Amino acid sequence: MAPSFASVEDMRRRAKRRLPRAIFDYVDGGAGDERGVRRNREAIERRLLKLKPLTNVSQRDLTVPLLGGHLPLPFLIGPTGLNGAVMPGGDLALARAAAKFGIPFVLSTASSMSIEDVAHQVDGELWFQLYVLNRDAARQFVDRALNAGYRTLVLTVDVPVGGRRDRDFRNGFGVPFQMTPRFALDCALHPGWALKQLRGGAPQLANLRSTGATDANSQALLMLRQMDASFDWDDLKALRDRWPHRLIVKGLTDPADCARCFSLGVDAVVLSNHGGRQLEDVVAGFDMIDRIDVPEGKALLVDGGFRRGADIVKALALGADAVMLGRATLYGLAAAGQAGVEQVIETLRLEIDNTLALIGCPNAADLGQDVLQD
Numbered sequence: 082m083a084p085s086f087a088s089v090e091d092m093r094r095r096a097k098r099r100l101p102r103a104i105f106d107y108v109d110g111g112a113g114d115e116r117g118v119r120r121n122r123e124a125i126e127r128r129l130l131k132l133k134p135l136t137n138v139s140q141r142d143l144t145v146p147l148l149g150g151h152l153p154l155p156f157l158i159g160p161t162g163l164n165g166a167v168m169p170g171g172d173l174a175l176a177r178a179a180a181k182f183g184i185p186f187v188l189s190t191a192s193s194m195s196i197e198d199v200a201h202q203v204d205g206e207l208w209f210q211l212y213v214l215n216r217d218a219a220r221q222f223v224d225r226a227l228n229a230g231y232r233t234l235v236l237t238v239d240v241p242v243g244g245r246r247d248r249d250f251r252n253g254f255g256v257p258f259q260m261t262p263r264f265a266l267d268c269a270l271h272p273g274w275a276l277k278q279l280r281g282g283a284p285q286l287a288n289l290r291s292t293g294a295t296d297a298n299s300q301a302l303l304m305l306r307q308m309d310a311s312f313d314w315d316d317l318k319a320l321r322d323r324w325p326h327r328l329i330v331k332g333l334t335d336p337a338d339c340a341r342c343f344s345l346g347v348d349a350v351v352l353s354n355h356g357g358r359q360l361e362d363v364v365a366g367f368d369m370i371d372r373i374d375v376p377e378g379k380a381l382l383v384d385g386g387f388r389r390g391a392d393i394v395k396a397l398a399l400g401a402d403a404v405m406l407g408r409a410t411l412y413g414l415a416a417a418g419q420a421g422v423e424q425v426i427e428t429l430r431l432e433i434d435n436t437l438a439l440i441g442c443p444n445a446a447d448l449g450q451d452v453l454q455d
């Protein structure tokens with residue numbers, strides 16, 4: 082499949098044209114003045130690569146080891162909530178595109194399709210991301226994920242309360258959609274999106290049905306009002322005891338917190354400031370990669386601002402084992418559904434391959450700080 086656009090940024094522009102403004106802003110925006118969103122990009126852009134000519138790069142290999150296995154590409158699709166607002170069936174489209182390339186897809190607690198529906202319909206590696214809305218709901222989600230065959234649990238810890246995102250506030254964005262005159266006009270101006278939504282039905286937070294929240298209104302209330310802000314290290318320990326498989330903690334930026342997670346038996350951590358969507362004045366995960374001690378057998382993932390293959394190469398060179406994508410694949414989903422997601426993955430694959438050749442490091446698994454300019 083030949084990509085019909087040059088970059089993730091091209092896809093972002095296409096997504097902007099296709100989505101009503103309130104939906105595009107939900108995907109694209111960040112907390113406050115969005116300094117965090119910009120910092121994530123600046124952190125990556127600041128680091129430079131070195132050219133290493135006169136190296137045999139005729140054969141390149143993008144495979145990387147991860148927690149005793151391998152990823153065919155050094156990135157995966159991270160968790161994003163409410164994918165059904167971008168496109169009905171969005172979770173499925175993302176999961177199927179990931180499966181096609183052999184990379185994992187992380188299903189959010191706030192997904193529009195249920196844990197079970199996605200598992201039944203996708204023949205690929207699925208991870209489940211847990212938000213602790215309340216203890217009972219969290220226990221139910223963990224059991225459901227286990228029964229549905231998920232073997233990697235990603236606990237997101239940077240949302241004890243929701244971030245304050247100005248664009249969403251201005252747009253009155255929420256679940257269920259509020260049909261204000263402005264939103265109605267926005268929908269009319271984006272008939273492709275609107276027709277699909279009419280056919281697919283308003284997006285729900287499908288996993289919350291099992292908690293008794295059967296309609297979009299009650300689900301939204303549960304999601305917004307009942308994040309359990311008391312969840313702490315003892316609870317993490319209890320979750321570690323309860324979940325028998327791989328456990329990953331997402332949303333850390335501090336080396337001491339990462340070390341504490343590893344010592345509690347957590348298998349991997351994701352350096353992340355939630356794509357600048359929670360608190361804007363926090364460090365970019367990218368800038369912390371080389372400060373984390375990763376014990377043997379454990380792994381370090383990172384996300385935030387990855388839009389180019391070279392961005393991913395830099396993260397690996399600094400010591401990350403793999404990168405999680407957030408908005409990049411959502412732009413693809415918005416622009417062209419599953420085919421758009423596949424185009425984003427393929428473009429990043431080609432860019433990584435090209436970068437590895439040009440920096441004289443043919444194997445992604447061999448990347449180290451020697452390829453970075455001091």
Ligand SMILES: Cc1cc2nc3c(=O)[nH]c(=O)nc-3n(C[C@H](O)[C@H](O)[C@H](O)COP(=O)(O)O)c2cc1C
Pocket residue numbers: 107108109121159160161162163189190191210237331353354355356357358384385386387405406407408409
């Ligand atoms: C629209 C949107 C929804 C998100 N929803 C979730 C979520 O439900 N759970 C979660 O752990 N992270 C969520 N995130 C954060 C992403 O997993 C990831 O940390 C972030 O998007 C990475 O930054 P990037 O978008 O610049 O790649 C969301 C991000 C976006 C853009």
